Amino acid sequence: MKHHAPIYVFRLLVLMACSMPAGWLAWQWFCGNLGAVPSEAVVHVTGRVGLSLLMVTLAFSPAFRFTGWVGFMVARRQIGLWAFFWLLAHMLAWMGLDQYWDWPWIRREMIELPYIRYGVAALLLLAPLAVTSFGRVRRAMGWTAWHWLHRLVYVAAGLGVTHFWILTRADYLWPSLYAGALAVLVLLRLYDASAHRC
Amino acid sequence: MPRYPSIPESEVTPRELFEARRGFLRASVALGAVAASPGLFWPRSSHAWQGLLEQRLATELPSRDLASGEAPTAHGDVTTYNNFYEFGTGKRDPETFSHQLVTDPWSLTIEGEIDKPGTFPLEDVLSGQTLEERLYRLRCVEAWSMVIPWVGFPLADLLKRHQPTSRARYVVFESIHDPDNLRGQRRAILDWPYREVLRIDEAMHPLTLLAVGLYGETLPNQNGAPIRLVVPWKYGFKSIKSIVRIALVEKRPLTSWEERNPEEYGFYANVNPAVEHPRWSQARERRIGENGRRETLMFNGYAEEVAHLYAGMDLQRHY
Numbered sequence: 001m002k003h004h005a006p007i008y009v010f011r012l013l014v015l016m017a018c019s020m021p022a023g024w025l026a027w028q029w030f031c032g033n034l035g036a037v038p039s040e041a042v043v044h045v046t047g048r049v050g051l052s053l054l055m056v057t058l059a060f061s062p063a064f065r066f067t068g069w070v071g072f073m074v075a076r077r078q079i080g081l082w083a084f085f086w087l088l089a090h091m092l093a094w095m096g097l098d099q100y101w102d103w104p105w106i107r108r109e110m111i112e113l114p115y116i117r118y119g120v121a122a123l124l125l126l127a128p129l130a131v132t133s134f135g136r137v138r139r140a141m142g143w144t145a146w147h148w149l150h151r152l153v154y155v156a157a158g159l160g161v162t163h164f165w166i167l168t169r170a171d172y173l174w175p176s177l178y179a180g181a182l183a184v185l186v187l188l189r190l191y192d193a194s195a196h197r198c
Numbered sequence: 199m200p201r202y203p204s205i206p207e208s209e210v211t212p213r214e215l216f217e218a219r220r221g222f223l224r225a226s227v228a229l230g231a232v233a234a235s236p237g238l239f240w241p242r243s244s245h246a247w248q249g250l251l252e253q254r255l256a257t258e259l260p261s262r263d264l265a266s267g268e269a270p271t272a273h274g275d276v277t278t279y280n281n282f283y284e285f286g287t288g289k290r291d292p293e294t295f296s297h298q299l300v301t302d303p304w305s306l307t308i309e310g311e312i313d314k315p316g317t318f319p320l321e322d323v324l325s326g327q328t329l330e331e332r333l334y335r336l337r338c339v340e341a342w343s344m345v346i347p348w349v350g351f352p353l354a355d356l357l358k359r360h361q362p363t364s365r366a367r368y369v370v371f372e373s374i375h376d377p378d379n380l381r382g383q384r385r386a387i388l389d390w391p392y393r394e395v396l397r398i399d400e401a402m403h404p405l406t407l408l409a410v411g412l413y414g415e416t417l418p419n420q421n422g423a424p425i426r427l428v429v430p431w432k433y434g435f436k437s438i439k440s441i442v443r444i445a446l447v448e449k450r451p452l453t454s455w456e457e458r459n460p461e462e463y464g465f466y467a468n469v470n471p472a473v474e475h476p477r478w479s480q481a482r483e484r485r486i487g488e489n490g491r492r493e494t495l496m497f498n499g500y501a502e503e504v505a506h507l508y509a510g511m512d513l514q515r516h517y
Contacts (some may be wrong), residue, residue: 035290036279036486037342100490105482112479167477169340170387170458171287 007071014075018082021049039097046093050086051160055181057083058157062188077133080153084130087160091123115167122159125152154189157182247321247424248302248416254329255349255411261331264405264430266499270333271344273413275486280420281338282439283387284373284380291382292420298379299440301424310445311366314359320424324410326359327351331414332407337469337498339433341478344486348428349411354402357446362398366446369401370394371427371438393454394438395465396429397507398446405430405503408441431500433467464517468508469498473517 025045028034034041057080064072099106110116129150132138138146161182165175270276282292284299306323309315329349337343357369375391377383383390400406407428410417417423422439429436435455455463462475471481471494482491497504508516 036275037289037484102491105479105491109479112474114476169287169477170283171385173385 007074010071011075011078014079018053018079021045043090043093043098046086046090050083050090051164051178053079053083053086054157054160058185065192081130081133084126087123087126115163118159119163122156122163125156129153154186246319247304247324250321251324251410251416255414259329259331259349263333265333265335265345268345270347271486276344276346277418277420279486282420284382286382295381296419299419300379301419304424306441307443308360310447311363312446313361313363327355334428334430335498336434337483337494339435341480341483342486343483347413348407348409350407350409352404353406353408354404356408357401362446365448367398368447368450369396369398370445370447370451371441372443373438374440374442388454388458392438394436395450395453399507403504405500431469431497431504433469436467466516469494470496470513470517473514
């Protein structure tokens with residue numbers, strides 16, 4: 001398949017947009033700009049970027065349907081993998097930088113704090129999606145099975161927003177924006193399913 | 199071990215500049231005294247406490263280490279990692295935006311079940327109170343902690359001066375309410391103004407401090423200038439900042455956080471590693487400036503001094 005130049009540019013833009021926060025974070029840490037608790041800043045930024053990218057991933061299919069531009073479908077796996085990367089980094093930052101790989105305590109916090117369970121569950125759901133996102137696996141699975149499996153992304157996004165919602169202490173502005181965005185994306189998906197029966 | 203973390207040479211004020219500042223301060227205080235003495239030029243309450251307090255802070259104050267000799271948390275961390283939702287919910291928001299808080303003139307209303315109610319300029323509140331420095335641990339409900347050298351005086355000394363009646367069972371505190379200047383108050387994150395309540399025996403306890411200074415200087419705005427409460431055995435949110443009103447009452451109102459989320463924030467809010475919280479594990483804490491975690495101590499390490507206040511109470515229920 002021959003891609004047009006705009007698609008390459010778009011993929012390049014996705015690459016830059018998704019990797020830039022990592023460089024920024026590293027630079028800010030190096031400069032000592034992450035405040036009194038840099039590890040906390042890393043956990044927060046990775047989580048925010050990951051959840052945002054997950055939303056953007058979900059938005060690529062409706063964007064394709066509305067605009068008809070194939071670039072969105074071409075870059076969907078790319079951005080989905082970036083979302084997974086950031087959310088994995090988020091969990092590892094929590095386990096390593098925040099909990100110092102103290103496994104008994106990591107286990108204890110998972111048991112004691114519900115929002116951590118939701119977050120870990122979301123990542124566990126996303127892992128098989130990341131693994132099966134490559135062409136060869138996708139073809140081996142067959143379209144129907146793959147499609148059903150990848151609907152789990154909505155469940156994972158719901159768990160992610162729930163995680164963010166219940167860990168928020170007082171100001172629900174941002175969690176509400178994420179919840180609202182997810183609600184719109186789910187409605188678009190349902191509308192599309194009813195219109196196309198798939 | 200040095201009293202405070204050492205300051206790099208580049209940040210030390212040169213002696214000439216220091217002395218010039220002292221000279222300026224003395225001159226300002228003298229000028230202020232002249233201007234204020236007959237009460238002719240402007241009302242006594244304006245711009246009066248800052249200079250007077252700075253003068254007192256410049257003298258040698260008695261100092262008590264009530265943090266078991268632990269090193270104080272770096273000044274830079276104490277003043278940039280704050281919860282002061284009147285300026286926003288981010289940890290650095292208070293440092294960024296608290297210059298909008300107008301602290302001088304400041305007055306404090308003391309009312310309710312007391313014999314001498316009224317609204318008093320801060321300089322009157324401070325006059326006659328013996329200031330001292332106290333090194334306290336501070337434990338936030340968010341499972342982080344610091345060691346902070348406050349300057350202040352016992353709340354009991356102020357309350358006794360205004361003579362609580364026998365019906366005074368609780369002490370209610372209110373922070374400043376000024377949405378024009380406090381950007382965080384423009385959104386209803388909490389039911390402003392911020393409100394806290396202590397039982398009268400907790401308020402009269404000698405550890406309960408009204409702080410007006412930090413690290414030997416007047417309180418930075420982000421730490422609750424010009425006057426704040428410090429209750430070292432309770433989670434930090436009980437230590438209300440920028441107080442404008444103190445009322446002694448018979449029946450207690452809800453505190454701001456209790457009203458917001460009663461399952462998470464109890465009235466007592468005593469530091470207690472055995473009472474779980476849905477948001478933060480309370481068994482351990484991150485001491486700001488340290489790696490790893492510390493075990494959280496019952497009553498934040500002040501059990502010997504305060505445990506008797508709660509004798510016979512089920513602290514799992516009265517959290």
